[in-house]
Amino acid sequence: MHGDFHGLRVKERREEIKGAVTVVFEVPAHLAEVFAWRPGQHLTLRFTLKGEEVRRSYSISTSPFSGDPLQITVKRVEGGLLSNHINDRVRVGNAIDVMPPFGTFRLDPGERLRRTHYFFGAGSGITPLVSMLQSMLIAEPYSVAHLVYGNRSADTILFKARLEDLRARYPERLTVSHVLSRPSMWSSFSFWRRGLVDKAAVEAAIAENPPYAQDTQYYICGPGKMNQTVRDALMGLDVPASRLHMESYGGAIDVDDTIAGVAAEARIRLDGRTQTVTIPQGQTILQATRAAGLSPPFSCQSGVCGACRAKLVDGSVHMRARLALEDEEIADGAILTCQSIATTSALSVAFE
Amino acid sequence: MPPQRRMHILPVDAYVSQDWFDLEQERIFSRVWRYAGFAEDVSEPGQYVSVQAGLNNIFVVMGRDRRLRAFHNICRHRGTQLLRAVGKTQKAITCPYHDWTYDLEGRLISVPEEDSEFKGLDKSCLGLKPASIDLWRGMIFVHPEAEAGSIMDWFGEVEPHLGPHKVEELVEYPDSATAHEIKANWKIVVENYIDHYHLAHLHAGTLSMYDHARAEFGFVGPHFAFWEPLAPHYLENVEEKAPQPLILPMDQLGASVPMLFPGLGLGENESSWSTFHIVPLAPDLTRVEIRNRVKNAPARDFERQQSRSHRFWSKHITGKYGAGDAGSDADPMASGDFLAEDIYVCEQQQKSLQSPYFEIGASAERGESPVRQHQQIVLDYVEGRR
Ligand code: FES
Ligand code: FES
Ligand SMILES: [Fe+2]
Numbered sequence: 001m002h003g004d005f006h007g008l009r010v011k012e013r014r015e016e017i018k019g020a021v022t023v024v025f026e027v028p029a030h031l032a033e034v035f036a037w038r039p040g041q042h043l044t045l046r047f048t049l050k051g052e053e054v055r056r057s058y059s060i061s062t063s064p065f066s067g068d069p070l071q072i073t074v075k076r077v078e079g080g081l082l083s084n085h086i087n088d089r090v091r092v093g094n095a096i097d098v099m100p101p102f103g104t105f106r107l108d109p110g111e112r113l114r115r116t117h118y119f120f121g122a123g124s125g126i127t128p129l130v131s132m133l134q135s136m137l138i139a140e141p142y143s144v145a146h147l148v149y150g151n152r153s154a155d156t157i158l159f160k161a162r163l164e165d166l167r168a169r170y171p172e173r174l175t176v177s178h179v180l181s182r183p184s185m186w187s188s189f190s191f192w193r194r195g196l197v198d199k200a201a202v203e204a205a206i207a208e209n210p211p212y213a214q215d216t217q218y219y220i221c222g223p224g225k226m227n228q229t230v231r232d233a234l235m236g237l238d239v240p241a242s243r244l245h246m247e248s249y250g251g252a253i254d255v256d257d258t259i260a261g262v263a264a265e266a267r268i269r270l271d272g273r274t275q276t277v278t279i280p281q282g283q284t285i286l287q288a289t290r291a292a293g294l295s296p297p298f299s300c301q302s303g304v305c306g307a308c309r310a311k312l313v314d315g316s317v318h319m320r321a322r323l324a325l326e327d328e329e330i331a332d333g334a335i336l337t338c339q340s341i342a343t344t345s346a347l348s349v350a351f352e
Numbered sequence: 353m354p355p356q357r358r359m360h361i362l363p364v365d366a367y368v369s370q371d372w373f374d375l376e377q378e379r380i381f382s383r384v385w386r387y388a389g390f391a392e393d394v395s396e397p398g399q400y401v402s403v404q405a406g407l408n409n410i411f412v413v414m415g416r417d418r419r420l421r422a423f424h425n426i427c428r429h430r431g432t433q434l435l436r437a438v439g440k441t442q443k444a445i446t447c448p449y450h451d452w453t454y455d456l457e458g459r460l461i462s463v464p465e466e467d468s469e470f471k472g473l474d475k476s477c478l479g480l481k482p483a484s485i486d487l488w489r490g491m492i493f494v495h496p497e498a499e500a501g502s503i504m505d506w507f508g509e510v511e512p513h514l515g516p517h518k519v520e521e522l523v524e525y526p527d528s529a530t531a532h533e534i535k536a537n538w539k540i541v542v543e544n545y546i547d548h549y550h551l552a553h554l555h556a557g558t559l560s561m562y563d564h565a566r567a568e569f570g571f572v573g574p575h576f577a578f579w580e581p582l583a584p585h586y587l588e589n590v591e592e593k594a595p596q597p598l599i600l601p602m603d604q605l606g607a608s609v610p611m612l613f614p615g616l617g618l619g620e621n622e623s624s625w626s627t628f629h630i631v632p633l634a635p636d637l638t639r640v641e642i643r644n645r646v647k648n649a650p651a652r653d654f655e656r657q658q659s660r661s662h663r664f665w666s667k668h669i670t671g672k673y674g675a676g677d678a679g680s681d682a683d684p685m686a687s688g689d690f691l692a693e694d695i696y697v698c699e700q701q702q703k704s705l706q707s708p709y710f711e712i713g714a715s716a717e718r719g720e721s722p723v724r725q726h727q728q729i730v731l732d733y734v735e736g737r738r
Pocket of ligand 1: 299302
C-alpha cells in the first residue's frame with residue numbers, strides 16, 4: 001500500500017554529472033511486487049533532519065522493462081534541503097525510508113500500440129522521461145519517440161551516454177535534440193539548437209519530426225516555467241489537452257494565492273472510515289486532516305507529486321497549485337488535498 | 353438443369369449481382385482499415401482529402417500540430433457533405449448549405465442565427481463524428497470507427513512478410529500515376545493479382561525476369577503475401593538491367609507482391625514500389641489506381657539507367673502473341689504490357705459469367721490456392737464469421 005514506508009538499502013551510489021547522484025536501491029524479494037513501478041513514476045523518500053521529518057519525491061530513472069534496478073537520480077538544488085543531503089551524505093549500505101512507487105505521470109507501453117511520443121524536458125526533468133523513453137523503445141516496438149532536452153551546457157546533460165546508446169540502438173525510432181542555453185565554446189559536442197526549450201523550439205521540433213504514427217502523446221517535464229511555455233506552445237498548435245502529460249519539479253510553480261477560502265466542516269473518508277474534521281480558514285484539507293490525528297497519504301506538499309490526491313464528493317475548493325492533475329481528472333472531481341482550501345463551508349472528501 | 357454455378361467457393365452471383373455488391377460494401381469495405389493515399393497527399397497543416405471507404409465518406413485533414421485527423425464528411429445539421437475531394441482550408445470548415453462551421457478538431461464553432469433560431473442549442477454535442485487514422489508504409493489509412501484500435505492489430509502479422517523497402521525514403525515517380533476502369537468484378541481483379549498459376553503463361557513474355565517456380569506465397573490472416581526471386585538471366589548484372597536505379601541491397605533482391613485485404617495490392621521490387629488500389633464501382637466495374645515510388649535520386653540517374661538497361665528490355669519483353677497472330681496493333685495480347693494482359697483476361701472472364709453454361713473446370717492445387725482462399729475470406733465477412 002502506498003502511504004507505508006519501507007527501509008530500503010542503498011546498493012550503489014554514483015555521480016552522474018557534477019552535482020547529481022544516482023542512488024540504486026536494493027529491493028528484497030518480498031517487496032518486489034510492492035516496489036514494481038511504471039515508467040514515469042516516482043518514489044517518496046523520508047528523512048529526519050535536525051529532528052524534523054522531511055519528505056521529497058524523486059522520479060525513478062530506470063525502466064522497469066530493461067532489467068535495471070530501482071534507482072533515482074537527484075540533482076543538487078541550491079538551498080535544497082534534501083537534494084544536498086542525498087548528494088553529500090547518502091552512502092552505500094544506508095537504509096532509507098521509501099514509499100512505494102507512485103504517480104499518474106506515466107507512459108504505459110503496449111505491445112501493439114503505435115504512437116509518436118514527444119518528450120520535452122530540461123535539467124533533471126529528464127529522469128522520468130528517460131525511463132518512459134527507454135520503456136517504450138523496449139516494450140512498444142511499433143512506436144517512435146522524439147526527445148527535446150534542454151540544458152545549460154554539454155557537461156550538465158544527465159544520461160548523455162545512455163541517450164546516445166539508445167539512439168544508436170534504435171536509430172529509426174528515436175531522435176534526440178539537445179538544446180543548450182550556454183554551450184561552451186571549447187566543447188565539440190554537437191547539439192540541435194542554442195537557447196531554451198521554448199515556443200520556437202517546440203514548433204521547430206514538430207516541423208522537423210512530424211508525427212508518423214498518428215496517435216501522438218506529449219510529455220513535458222522541467223521547471224514550472226518551461227512546462228507552461230511548452231504547454232502553451234503545444235496548445236497553440238491545437239494539440240488537444242487530452243494528449244498532454246506534464247510533471248514539474250523544483251523551481252517556480254504557478255501558485256494562485258489570491259483566494260482566501262472559508263472555514264469549513266469536512267466529512268473525510270479515509271481507509272474505509274468517515275470522520276468529520278474542522279478546517280480553519282486558510283488551512284489546507286491535508287493540514288486539517290493531519291491535525292485531526294488522521295494519517296492521509298502525502299508527499300511533496302507542493303502540488304507536484306499527486307500523493308495526497310482525493311476525490312471531492314461535495315462542496316467546492318480552491319486549489320493553489322494543481323500540476324499533478326490533468327484537466328480531465330479535475331473535471332472528474334480529483335483534488336490535491338495539500339493545495340485545497342475550502343470555498344464552501346461544508347465539504348465531503350474521499351481519499352481513494 | 354445447368355450445373356450449379358459456382359466459382360470455387362463463392363456463387364457466381366457474388367460477381368454479378370447488385371445484392372452481393374451491396375453486402376460487400378456494408379460488411380467488408382465499411383468495416384476495415386482503408387487505404388486513403390500517400391502520406392505526401394496531406395502533408396501540410398490545413399490540407400485535406402476525402403475518401404470513400406465503403407459506405408462512409410471520410411475526410412482527412414492535417415492540423416497545425418501536423419497530426420492527421422479523420423472525420424466523417426457529414427455536416428451535423430442536415431448531413432451535407434462538407435468537403436470535396438482535395439484542397440486546403442485555413443482553420444475552419446464551413447458547410448456550403450447553411451454555413452455551420454467546424455474547427456479542425458471537429459468542434460462545431462458557429463451556427464448562423466443561433467440566438468434566434470436555435471435557442472439552447474448545445475454545440476458541444478454536435479461536433480463532427482471522428483474516424484480513426486494512421487500512417488503505415490508511407491500510406492494513409494482510415495477506419496470508420498472512432499476507437500478502431502491500433503492499425504498494427506490489422507497489419508502487424510503480415511508486415512514481416514512484406515518487402516524490406518524503406519517506403520518513406522522513396523519518392524513518387526512524377527506523372528506516373530494511372531487509373532484504369534476494368535469491366536469486371538473487383539474479386540476477379542484480386543484473384544488475377546494473386547493467381548500464381550497464370551504468371552508463367554499469360555505473362556510469359558512480360559514477367560520472365562522473375563523466377564516464378566521459386567515463388568513463396570500464402571495468406572497471413574486476411575492478407576496475402578507473395579515473394580519471388582529474380583530470374584538468373586536478369587539477376588546477372590542487374591545493376592545494369594534494372595529499368596530504374598536499384599532500391600534494395602544486393603542480398604535482398606526480389607519482388608514482393610502482396611494483396612492487402614480488401615483490394616490493396618503492392619508491387620515491391622528491386623527498382624520500384626507501387627500501389628495497386630482496387631476500388632469496386634459496380635458488380636461488373638472496378639477502378640484500379642496505380643502509383644509508383646522510386647529511389648530518391650536525380651533525374652539524370654534515371655535517364656542513365658534507362659539507356660543502359662534498354663537493350664535488355666527490348667530483347668526480353670514481348671507480347672504473348674506475335675504481331676501476326678494478334679488482331680491489331682492495339683491488341684493487349686501483343687502489347688508487351690503485363691497490365692494490359694491482366695485487364696484483358698479479367699474482362700474476358702467476367703463476360704462468361706453471364707452464360708448459363710459457365711462452369712469452373714478445375715483449380716490448380718498450389719498455383720490457384722490463393723484464389724480459393726480469398727473467396728473463403730470474402731464469404732466469411734459477408735456471412736458474419738469475420
Ligand atoms: S502531497 Fe504531493 S501533491 Fe499533494
Ligand atoms: S446541412 Fe450543413 S449547415 Fe445545414
Ligand atoms: Fe497478372
